[in-house]
Amino acid sequence: MRVSLSWLRDYAALPADIDVATLDAAFVSSGLEVEEVHDLRDNVSGPLLIGRVVEIEELTGFKKPIRFCRVDVGESEPRGIVCGARNFVEGDLVVVSLPGAVLPGGFAISARKTYGRVSDGMIASSRELGAGDDHDGIIVLPEGAGHEPGTDARGAVGLDDVIFELAVTPDMSHCFSMRGVAREVAHRLDVEFTDPALATLEPTATEESPYPLSVEDTEGCDRFALRAVTGIDPTAPSPQWLRRRLSHAGMRSIGLAVDVTNYLMLELGQPLHAFDLATLKGGLVVRRARAGERLTTLDDVERRLDPQDMVICDDTGVISLAGVMGGQTSEVAPSTVDVLFEAAHWDMRSIAATARRHRLASEAAKRFERGSDPALCAVAVQRAVELLVEYGGGVADARVADVDHRVAREPIYLDPQLPGRIVGVPYTDTEVIARLTAAGCVVQAGGEVLEVVPPSWRPDVTDRADLVEEVVRLDGYDKVPVAMPTAPPGSGLTARQRRRRQIGRVLAEAGYVEALNYPFLDTAVLDRFGLPDDDPRRDVLRLANPLVESESALRTTLLPGLLRALKTNVDRGIRDVGLFELGVVFHPRPDWERVEPPRLPVHRRPTDEELEAAGRLRPDQPQHLAVAITGDAEPGGWWGAPRPADWTDAVAAARTVAEAAGVEVTVEAARYAPWHPGRCAALRVGDEVIGHAGELHPAVCDALEIPRRVAAMELDLSRLPTAEVTPAPRMSHYPVALIDVAVVVDDEVPAARVAEALGDGAGELLEGIRLFDVYRDERVGAGRKSLAYKLTFRAPDRTLTAEEAVAARDRAVAVASERFGAELRGV
Structure with missing residues (x-):
């Protein structure tokens, strides 16, 4: 909104010697951002x-x-x-x-x-x-x-003027007019305000309309006013003062009738439309568009109308996209001698949807979608008639149409102590009433609360919080004390926070790069993952108003976003990619759809029962970690050939994370989408599976258009137990005893379980155990396999004897035999 100082003076009694800085500060303290100041005196x-x-x-x-x-x-x-x-x-x-x-x-x-x-x-x-x-x-x-x-x-x-460019926020739609801006500035500078809307008497509707009119949709249009002027001089120019004000506001002069409508839109904030009476056929009808209807708007674009669009029609069809832009068939031309002025109040949401649907951000739509003043429709058309008759000649038609279906605004009940309690300023009841009255509200005092009816030009004021904001704004935001809250004493990061940082650090040290993805999900990717119909990851929370229509759910797994990031890197020529992401996933609570959402109050702290009811709707948000890797895990060079990444790298990443978290993870074969059924490992801590790692299924890679053999890992960090503080290990300087042992077990027995049994049986003397060979042939037996482990024994206080090491080995084999039927085999 461009505001000229000379025009502002017409409605706000500004001091003659007021400077730019003072006026700039008045705008800012009123809640209006000054983007730029053009001092034409310096031109x-x-x-x-x-x-x-x-x-x-x-x-x-x-x-x-x-x-x-x-x-x-x-x-x-x-x-x-x-x-x-x-x-x-x-x-x-x-x-x-x-x-x-x-x-x-x-x-x-x-x-x-x-x-x-x-x-x-x-x-x-x-x-x-x-x-x-x-x-x-x-x-x-x-x-x-x-x-x-x-x-x-x-x-x-007009080179003695100053132009202010203001950024008007949606909650101050009345400041899209000189009337609204002058009201705010006059209050801030404590000078007299002259309302331009009161300079013209509102005409009384006559029994006969200046043109036949029918308003079919009174919800989309609750007020519609018409007045006509006939016999104007089509060559009459707009007066110089009017052209100058339009120019200062950033508009060009088109013709007297159109200039009058633009001028009044800037002055009052009420957009008007001028029809050429000679081009209208039959009566005007205000309604919603019908399927298949089209309209060529004033910008020479033919538009297919939506059934939700409000339109104005005559017998020829749609002639105006209501509240947004008129049509070509009825526009005022240089030869127009009879003009019909229209001013209406349209539903804010309907106009906003229409403007976005047609990508048509007109000056009229900008005001209607934020809320215009329904009290100005008849005043605006009367003012337009007066200006056109004064400068264009002609005769004003005595007939007035004013279809009025407005509903009186409901009062808001406000405790006068509430503004002070919220912002920490001790406002008296008298001050609160004075500020609300200055904002245009009608205030009835009586009892412990105030009955407040907001003004017609403030559609954004709908509840107590809005009234509190008006009191504080009009009193001055600068009067609200600034007090930094005292930081409560604490012990720094929690154990989980420290663990999360440590995990991110060790993965970065291992060569992975952290990726940050949006927490939104296209559910079609779950089909490409090949998830079963009953998979819990298909139970998603839908967004009521998604940023992107295709990503309308909250994620239940980190892999879709991480694999999309991997694909982006590969598509841009980066072939060796290792990514990780730490983030939350979302799982709805059981029966959440049957829970009635509570309406939490804004004027007091919610009760424990209300907070508990709201908490029942909050989804579970466990912390997950995911890793994806493709290309070469180790680069090649003069030292040798590169090593391609495979499923073992995903498992190694899981072990790295477990070590950083201070827990021990067990790896065992599993089948779990979207991993390859023969190259998938379940990650287990104790008896609980916390994630999976391995190579993605080739069909999944093809569906996602990523390279085959991509390895990935995902685990639930929230299910990792918090590691206890452990003492530093005591290092023994005595030599180790190395013994290799091979046991034969059934093929389905996981090697990790066998290693766990060997460790339990070996006791405290066992320092390390490592699987170094898996062997299958007919000598081992069908459905059987040989697992060879290297056992490292060491005592903290002495050199072990061969007998002690062998005895520890035998105890280890005995436990493995008891649990899995393991048979000792020579190595």
Whole structure:
């Protein structure tokens, strides 16, 4: 919103000597952000005067028409100036920049010889002065209004003004008008405010409408007003003051009727539309669009209408996309002599949806979607009629249409002590009432609470919190004390936080790069993963308003996002990729759909029962870790060939994480989508499976368009037990005893379980155990396998004897035999 100081003064009694900084601060303290300030007084330096064209001599012999003008600028003799413009005649008042003047862009004016004559200055256009975009001709000033030759021209062309560019937040939609901005500034500076809406009496609706009208959808349009003017002069120009204000607001002048509607939209915040009466056929109907209807809007685009779009129709069909943009068939043309003005109040949500649906962000839609003032419809059309009759002639039709289905606003009940309790400022009841009244509210005091009815121009004020905000804003945000909360004493990071950091650090040290993905999921990827129908990962929480329509659920696994990141890297030429992600997944609570969501209060702290009810809807959010790797795990070079990454790297990553977490993980074969059924390992801590690792199924890789043999791992960190603080190990300086042992077990017995049994049987003397061979052939037996382990024994206080080491080995084999039927085999 561009606000000019001269226009602002019409409605706010600003001091004559107010400076830019003071006004800037008033805007900011009112809640309006000042994006830029344009001081037009700095546009032109040096002499800029009003001149009268005394004589015009047409110069011939050149490629384009050229004039040599004698211009009276209040000096003893007229100045000779060469000019190519044709839109002025002898006797006209023009704007002249004399030698010594500097125009925008550093263009210095000097006397120079051109077209065979000496041009002693320049007759200027609006664009050359930076006062507007009009470059079709030079500025021609009207007679009177103090426009005398030789006087300074800055005031006559608006170069004595200051333009503020304001960023208006959605909760201050009334400030998309000079009326709203002036109201806020007047209150902030404690000066008198003159409401421009009160300068015109609201007309009374007549029995007969100026044009037949029917409003079918009163929810989408609860007020619709019409007035007509006939017999206007189609050549009548917009007055200079109106064109200047439109230019300062960033709009170009189109024609008197359209300029009037744009001016009133800027002044009152009420968009209007002007129809050419001669083009209308039959009566006007306000309704929702019908399937298949189309409309060519004023921007020359044919649009397919949606059944939710509000439209205005006549017998020919749709003629306006209501609240957004008019249609070409009924637009005001240069030949229009009969004009029908329309002003309406449209449903905010409907207009917002229509504007986004058609990607049409018009100035009217910008105001309607944030909420206009329904009380201004009849006033706006009356004001439009008065301006058009005054400057365009014609006769105002006495008939007035005002279809009014507004519903009175419900009062809001407010404890006057609430604003003070929330912000820590001790407002008295009188101060609260005064601030709400200044905001335009009607306040009834009585008893312990206030009955507050918000004004019609504040659709954003709907509950107590909004009223509290208005009290604080109008009193001044700068008066709210700043107090830093005292940080409660603590012991730093929790054990889980420290573990999470340690895990991230060791994975980074192992060569993995952390990826951060959005927690949203396209459920179609679960089909590509080949998950069974009853897999818990298919039980997702749907988003009511997703950022991307295809990603409408909260993730139940980290792998989709991580594999998508891996694909992005591979597609961009990075073939060796190792990624990890630490993040939460979301699982709905049992029967959450049957739980009635509580409406938590904003004026007090929720009770424990209310918080418990809300907590029943909060999904479980366990912390997961996922790893994905493809390409070479170890690069090649002069030292040898590269080593491609495989499923063992995913398992190794799990072991690295377990070691960093201070727990021991057991690995055993498993079948679990989306992993390859023969290359998938379950990760177990104690008796609980906490995740899986291995090579992804080839069909999954093909469906995701990633390289085959991608290895991945995912585990639930929330299910890892917190490691106890362990003492530093005592290092023994005595030699180790190494014994290899091979046992034969059934093929389905996991090697990790056998190693666990051997460790339990070996006792405290066992320092380490490592599987180094798996062997199968007919000598071992069908369905059997040989597992060879290297056992390391050491005593902390002595050198072990061979007998002690062998006895420990035998005890280990005995336990393995008892649990799994293991038979000792020679190595």
